[in-house]
Amino acid sequence: MNIEKVILNASKTDCTGCRTCATDYEADNLRHAIARLNGISKVKVDEITGKVTIEYDTQRISLSKITERIEKLGYQVEILSREEIQ
Amino acid sequence: MREHVKGLIPVISLGLFALAGALISGTQVTYAHEISITLTLIAVAIGYHIYLHGIRSLRHGNVTAQLFATIAIFISVVAGLVLPSASATGTAEAVGYLTAAAIVAFIILAGMTLEDYIIHRTRGALEKLINMSPTTARIRRDGVEVEMPIDEVKIGEIVLVKPGDKIPVDGTVISGHSTVNQATITGESIPTEKIVGDHTFAGTLNEHGALEIEVEKIAEDTTLAHLIQLVEEAQEKKAPIQNVADRFTTYFLPIMAVLASVVFAASYFTFDFEVALARTVTVLLVACPCALSIAVPVAVAATIGNASMNGIIIKGGTHIEKLKDVKLVAFDKTGTLTVGEPRVVEIKTFGNYSEADTIKYAAIAEKFSEHPLSKAIIAKATGMSMKIPDPTDFKTIPGHGVDAHYGNKHILIGTKMIETEISEEANQLMSMVESEGKTAIPIALDEHVIGIVVVADTVRENSLEAIQRLKRLGIKTAMITGDNMRTAKSIAEQIGIDEYHAELLPEQKVAIIGEMKKGNVVAMVGDGVNDAPALANADVGFVMGAAGSDVAVETADVALLGDDLTKVEYAISLSRKAFNRMKGNIVYAFIWNVVALSLAAFGILNPVLAVVLAEAGCISVVINSALLLLSKPKPLAKIKG
Numbered sequence: 001m002n003i004e005k006v007i008l009n010a011s012k013t014d015c016t017g018c019r020t021c022a023t024d025y026e027a028d029n030l031r032h033a034i035a036r037l038n039g040i041s042k043v044k045v046d047e048i049t050g051k052v053t054i055e056y057d058t059q060r061i062s063l064s065k066i067t068e069r070i071e072k073l074g075y076q077v078e079i080l081s082r083e084e085i086q
Numbered sequence: 087m088r089e090h091v092k093g094l095i096p097v098i099s100l101g102l103f104a105l106a107g108a109l110i111s112g113t114q115v116t117y118a119h120e121i122s123i124t125l126t127l128i129a130v131a132i133g134y135h136i137y138l139h140g141i142r143s144l145r146h147g148n149v150t151a152q153l154f155a156t157i158a159i160f161i162s163v164v165a166g167l168v169l170p171s172a173s174a175t176g177t178a179e180a181v182g183y184l185t186a187a188a189i190v191a192f193i194i195l196a197g198m199t200l201e202d203y204i205i206h207r208t209r210g211a212l213e214k215l216i217n218m219s220p221t222t223a224r225i226r227r228d229g230v231e232v233e234m235p236i237d238e239v240k241i242g243e244i245v246l247v248k249p250g251d252k253i254p255v256d257g258t259v260i261s262g263h264s265t266v267n268q269a270t271i272t273g274e275s276i277p278t279e280k281i282v283g284d285h286t287f288a289g290t291l292n293e294h295g296a297l298e299i300e301v302e303k304i305a306e307d308t309t310l311a312h313l314i315q316l317v318e319e320a321q322e323k324k325a326p327i328q329n330v331a332d333r334f335t336t337y338f339l340p341i342m343a344v345l346a347s348v349v350f351a352a353s354y355f356t357f358d359f360e361v362a363l364a365r366t367v368t369v370l371l372v373a374c375p376c377a378l379s380i381a382v383p384v385a386v387a388a389t390i391g392n393a394s395m396n397g398i399i400i401k402g403g404t405h406i407e408k409l410k411d412v413k414l415v416a417f418d419k420t421g422t423l424t425v426g427e428p429r430v431v432e433i434k435t436f437g438n439y440s441e442a443d444t445i446k447y448a449a450i451a452e453k454f455s456e457h458p459l460s461k462a463i464i465a466k467a468t469g470m471s472m473k474i475p476d477p478t479d480f481k482t483i484p485g486h487g488v489d490a491h492y493g494n495k496h497i498l499i500g501t502k503m504i505e506t507e508i509s510e511e512a513n514q515l516m517s518m519v520e521s522e523g524k525t526a527i528p529i530a531l532d533e534h535v536i537g538i539v540v541v542a543d544t545v546r547e548n549s550l551e552a553i554q555r556l557k558r559l560g561i562k563t564a565m566i567t568g569d570n571m572r573t574a575k576s577i578a579e580q581i582g583i584d585e586y587h588a589e590l591l592p593e594q595k596v597a598i599i600g601e602m603k604k605g606n607v608v609a610m611v612g613d614g615v616n617d618a619p620a621l622a623n624a625d626v627g628f629v630m631g632a633a634g635s636d637v638a639v640e641t642a643d644v645a646l647l648g649d650d651l652t653k654v655e656y657a658i659s660l661s662r663k664a665f666n667r668m669k670g671n672i673v674y675a676f677i678w679n680v681v682a683l684s685l686a687a688f689g690i691l692n693p694v695l696a697v698v699l700a701e702a703g704c705i706s707v708v709i710n711s712a713l714l715l716l717s718k719p720k721p722l723a724k725i726k727g
Contacts, residue, residue: 029209033318036216038237038306049142069315074322 002059003041003086008052008067010045010075033073037061055085093203096132097196103129104188111181119181123166126184130163133191135198149339151374155194158370158693162187165363190371190697197701201380201708208388208712215317215394218270218289219310223254226298239304247297252289256303259284264295271309271633272648273397287633309633313647316401316639317394321387325403327665328382331672335375342373342683349687367693368686374700377675377707382668384711389664392715398657399632399645408626409644409661411607415556415654416599418612418620419567419577422630423651424543426613428458430466431524432540434515442470444537448529449474451490451497455482459527462541487527498530506533523573543573550581551722552651557582558725559655564602566595566620595620611646611654614638628654656719664714671707678703 010030027047034043034052039060044053054066067077107125110118140156143149166183223239224246225232231246236254239245244260247253253266265277268290277293280286286299288308305311346369354362386403393400400406417423433441449467452460453474467474477497480490487500498504501516508516508528512535516526524542528535553563565586567574574588587598596619602608603625610617610624613631618641621627629642631649639645646653682699685691691699 028206029318032216033315036306036311036314072315072319072322 001057001086002084003055004058004063004082005053005055005085006063006066006082007080008054008070009050009078009080010052010070011050011078012075030070030073030075033069034066037066037069040066051080093199096135097192097199100129100132100188100192100195103132104185104192107188108181108185111185122181123184126181126188127163129188130159130184130191133159133195136191136194149343151339151376154339154342154370154373155190155697158367159187159191161363161367162190162693165360169360186693189694193694193697193701197705200705204705204708204712205384205387208384208391208715209321215270215289215310215314218252219308220252220254220289224248236305239301241301241304243301245299245301247292247299249292249294249296251292253286253292253297253299254304255286255288255299255301256308257286257299257301259286259297260300261298262296264297265293267291267293268633268648269397271313271397272650273395273653274648274650312636312639313394313399316399317390320390320399320401323386323402323404325382325386325407325665325668327407327668327672328386328403331378331381331675334676335379338375338378338679339373342369345683345687346370346373353689361689364693365686365689368689368691368696369683371693372682372686372691372696372700373679374704375679376700376704377678378672380704381671381675381707381711384708385664385668385671385714388712388714389660392717393657393660396653396656396719397647397650398653399639399642399647400657400661401643401645405626405643406661406664408607409609409658410665412561412609412626412658413606414562414564414602414608416564416566416602416608416610416620416624417583417651418595418610418617419565419569419574420543421613421615422611423549423565423577423581423583424545426543428462428525428541429544430462430539431542431544432519433537434512434540435537436509436512436535439531439536441537442472444529444539445470446472446474447492447495447497447531447536448499448527448539450477450492451480451488451499453477454480455488457482459525459541460488463527463539466539496532498533499527501528504528504530504533504535506530506535508535512538521572523570523576545577545580546649546651548650548652552654553581553583555652555655555722555725556658557584558722559658561658562606566590566598568592568595592616592619596623599623609654609658611651614641628657652719655725659720659725660714660717663717667711667714671710674710675703675707 027045031043031045034040034054039057040054041057042055056066070077103125107122107129111122136152137156139152140150143153162183166180221236222233223236225234225239226244226246239255245255245257259280259282261282263281266280266286267275267277268287269275270289271287280297287310289310346366349369350362350366353365386406389406390400420426433444435441435444445467448463452463453476477490477492480488482488487503489503490497512528515538519526519540524540527539527541529537529539556563563583565574565578565583567588568590569588571588574586578586590598595617599608599610599620600623607625609626609628610621611628611630612621614621614629621641627643628646629638630646630651632638632642632645633647644657686696
């Protein structure tokens with residue numbers, strides 16, 4: 001086990017400013033999609049700031065695989081910070 | 087479900103505080119006014135979610151509906167606290183402004199929560215798929231059976247699946263015999279027989295026999311997990327029609343900001359400050375592009391969700407729009423319209439020999455041959471529950487047939503092997519069979535022809551219906567094949583296909599699709615293996631029987647996970663319906679906005695009515711789109727173009 005914690009900013013570029021984006025469902029979708037990847041131990045998505053906190057086992061999944069998945073769901077990803085915690 | 091209940095808590099508490107505030111203000115209780123104002127302010131504060139979004143958008147430099155709502159509510163609160171004088175009517179007015187702010191916050195929050203719920207339900211199609219995959223597996227390790235989390239199962243291990251249990255992994259059956267319902271993957275509820283050597287998918291249901299399965303793929307690598315990811319991604323892929331809505335919504339809110347200022351100025355000079363304020367707030371609240379922005383994406387998500395429950399993966403909104411325009415569907419023949427393997431379709435006998443005798447001797451001679459025609463004969467014999475003894479000796483001559491002995495009997499198979507005169511009757515029969523594009527195999531026993539086995543690639547059970555369905559939609563059908571003209575003609579006649587092109591090389595298939603595309607939107611249906619270039623050249627490429635083959639799913643625009651060709655018609659019908667729904671949504675949302683705005687600008691609406699209108703417009707569009715999820719394939723007789 002080699003747990004790393006990463007904080008990302010995930011934003012949709014094509015927001016049209018409707019109220020729907022503000023519903024939790026976008027955040028929920030993203031959370032579920034990440035959580036279902038192998039080797040993820042914790043996911044937190046802040047639907048207000050778009051900040052995503054992920055803890056994952058580096059031996060089971062790479063950061064690039066995680067960001068690729070998020071990008072495929074239509075988000076732009078920016079890595080804010082990364083640290084080894086265990 | 088629990089999450090949704092949790093989402094209701096702020097909505098309900100906001101409503102209760104607002105209600106309490108409004109009720110207490112009319113009573114004689116000491117400090118009634120102050121208590122009322124406090125309760126109402128608390129109510130407004132509970133809607134903090136809205137304001138956070140509004141303020142956040144400002145930081146990103148976006149103008150959003152949330153921001154408008156935030157400003158409107160803020161103005162009402164400030165007006166309620168500052169504007170009224172200390173007189174009795176002033177007090178009532180103050181409460182009026184604040185209550186309006188609280189009600190507006192309540193309606194927006196309630197609307198958001200309801201939309202959230204409906205959109206979740208739309209995505210629910212996917213959740214259902216996800217819940218199909220078991221989280222534990224029963225494994226045999228060192229001779230002991232243990233139940234363990236799926237994450238800890240290793241590739242190559244043996245999983246035991248009891249009757250009635252879900253299969254937890256992708257793998258190969260190494261022992262046992264059962265039927266498996268693969269509807270999760272293929273959308274077809276008729277169970278598939280599984281014997282040793284067959285492939286199984288995680289998330290499918292084992293019916294009546296126990297199976298031992300060697301693990302090949304687990305967790306996120308299984309076919310089911312891949313399908314889920316694909317569907318999730320497809321739901322995010324925009325339909326081109328969304329650009330229409332987006333172009334509009336880009337300018338919508340900035341224009342609304344200008345309009346609000348104009349309304350404020352005009353009513354300030356015509357009436358007074360308070361009227362101007364009320365109208366401006368109303369415009370800000372009614373100006374909600376939601377209905378327009380979500381007119382398309384929710385419909386796309388619902389359509390793709392619906393399709394995935396029927397074993398169809400439509401890979402994005404673009405394909406929905408292409409599908410709705412399809413005028414011609416070209417099918418590959420072998421393996422698509424037909425089963426793709428020769429089968430014994432008829433047995434003719436001569437003299438006193440029965441069908442069973444003919445097949446039995448043929449099967450003995452062919453027992454150790456790997457030729458596809460031999461396999462067809464063996465399969466037929468096995469299907470007739472025969473035990474096939476070994477031949478005493480045999481010799482296969484490629485391109486000619488088989489010469490074998492069984493005890494003291496001499497078996498010859500194939501026209502070129504049989505040197506004795508073949509009767510006129512048998513000869514005629516054989517040329518007739520061959521003119522139908524089938525293969526006739528004569529069987530001789532001790533130099534006498536005892537029967538003819540007729541072998542042919544058979545048309546799939548539902549090919550005929552698939553073609554009929556498309557015809558009812560007014561769509562032309564074609565078959566393109568590398569096979570010979572005779573066989574092509576025979577199959578085309580059996581299923582009533584409009585046109586056929588035979589003896590084509592792969593590059594000729596590509597060229598023919600190119601020809602067809604002149605003036606038509608063309609879909610092509612194939613197995614994705616040897617017809618990939620032609621599939622890519624079509625406007626929409628359907629790959630059938632795609633479950634288990636990542637490459638096939640990858641190349642397809644639309645993947646049919648099972649073998650049911652009638653799904654082609656359903657994909658097209660569903661797309662037509664979905665597109666009409668999207669178009670209708672956009673028009674409806676546009677009209678709704680224009681009407682509501684006009685009413686607001688001329689002071690016919692008050693803020694509360696404005697927000698009710700805005701939310702109602704939005705929710706009706708969401709519901710209208712989400713209902714696409716409930717669409718079902720129609721029976722053949724009910725299909726109309």
